[in-house]
Amino acid sequence: MLNEFKVQNEDKLLTPGLLVYPKRVRHNIKAMLQLAGGTQRLIPHIKTHKMAAVIKLQMDAGITQFKCATLAEMQLLISCGVRKILLAHQPTKEKMQQFIHWQKANPEIACSSLVDNLDSLKIFSDLAKQQAVKINLWIDLNNGMNRTGILPERADQLYHALTKDHNTVFQGFHIYDGHIRPLDLKERIAKCDKDFKPVQELISRIESEGGAVPNIITGGSPSFYPHALRKNTLLSPGTTLFWDLGYKKIWEESPFLNAAVLITRLISKPNDNIYCFDLGHKAVASEIPLPRVEIIGMENAVHKGQSEEHLIVEFKEENNFKVGDLFYALPYHICPTVAKYNRAYTVENGLHTGYWDVQARDYQIELNQ
Ligand SMILES: Cc1ncc(COP(=O)(O)O)c(C=O)c1O
The missing domain is CATH 3.20.20.10 (Alanine racemase)
Incomplete structure (x- = not known):
């Protein structure tokens, strides 16, 4: 699944981030x-x-x-x-x-x-x-x-x-x-x-x-x-x-594809089998219980906790993951997740090509009357 989302020029991407395809x-x-x-x-x-x-x-x-x-x-x-x-x-x-x-x-x-x-x-x-x-x-x-x-x-x-x-x-x-x-x-x-x-x-x-x-x-x-x-x-x-994982579970045979995913980097390995990502609850819809995302390549991880800027998971499978590695994550609830970002990176043919702004995030607009 990773190949479907992977961006070649990853070093241009700041995390946490929203990618759209x-x-x-x-x-x-x-x-x-x-x-x-x-x-x-x-x-x-x-x-x-x-x-x-x-x-x-x-x-x-x-x-x-x-x-x-x-x-x-x-x-x-x-x-x-x-x-x-x-x-x-x-x-x-x-x-x-x-x-x-x-x-x-x-x-x-x-x-x-x-x-x-x-x-x-x-x-x-x-x-x-x-x-x-x-x-x-x-x-x-x-x-x-x-x-x-x-x-x-x-x-x-x-x-x-x-x-x-x-x-x-x-x-x-x-x-x-x-x-x-x-x-x-x-x-x-x-x-x-x-x-x-x-x-x-x-x-x-x-x-x-x-x-x-x-x-x-x-x-x-x-x-x-x-x-x-x-x-x-x-x-x-x-x-x-x-599309998102929440609805994918309800309507598995639907023709819709995940067209927006999150990116996050491994930022610390504080203990055996414990991994910390820069994907806190300020960066993903958090009205639902954990797990709030599925990290591609760590599907079997147990999501232990989330604070404002950190996601902590336990993962016991052998791996070479290093601090700084980029991971792609499918959100369970995309609508409130998008509202947390001011813009999304566009990805075309495996490359980050530009941005789509999330123009309508605000509640307070200038009133005319
Ligand atoms: C009034 C209304 N119409 C349509 C929709 C779209 O529904 P969905 O997110 O299931 O596609 C919503 C979603 O919350 C809604 O509140």
Whole structure:
């Protein structure tokens, strides 16, 4: 596996570092298009990479609409010339004010966002009225993840309020079913269908009363294939662009390749079989228990601990590892890992060729209003 990632001009690389492989990203985009049956149904999330370069590769492939979670990500999408942007994170009043500013400043862009309760709808509607705009809103449904959204069986009132409101425009339903994780594909499809039933029942209720649901946005990566089997929902994976070990374990037979890996150097051998790397929890997503990476060539190492700048592993196999040696590591959770880096080294044909900046890392942006 090492050969797939190895960089020949290693002495140019500072560790810890993030490497991206544009060819692999292009492969993943192609695989997304194949699974989705073309560009029409795709509205990929940019939270995984937060990079203009990856947005542009997807736009080059014909993808026209994207999802984001933060204002910085929305700003990045606007700067990339994307014409359909969904801020898929129910805004607070302060965020909605900035959203409206951008919507007014960029009338050629179809901006939309989420709502899951009547109070937020009222705030958005009042702001829209004050600013003389109409806000496009998707109702965020909770179909089992219990993170955000309104339960489908309780969503009728919000649907009626939104469709009657003169300052907002109903776009459809949004679901993110990140709780769907069975390893076996058939089981995953069955779970996905079961949890989608209440959504279908809600739509049937609305349609039987003469209402209409223009669109439905479904899922992330584990439920990407199950939802792709439906005819017409929009599909919103994000991790598929870079892929990671966590998802590889859930969806082993997926067509996606690891397109972003970490580099780290051995910096100390403090005791027999104990190795210390410069890959602390400031350099890799650390919300999950150890191991948080798999070090290529040390797959059987036991990960003992991590501090801010150090990763300690125990490894008993014979080896010639020397302090200073460079190692490649696959992260279990790529999205928060990328957010720890301001830029990634690009690697093409085994050489470090340049950088892709991680432009949308910040929460604090300059507000316009
Ligand atoms: C609302 C929403 N949509 C889409 C995605 C993309 O999902 P995934 O990371 O499984 O590809 C996420 C990821 O957290 C999300 O929160």
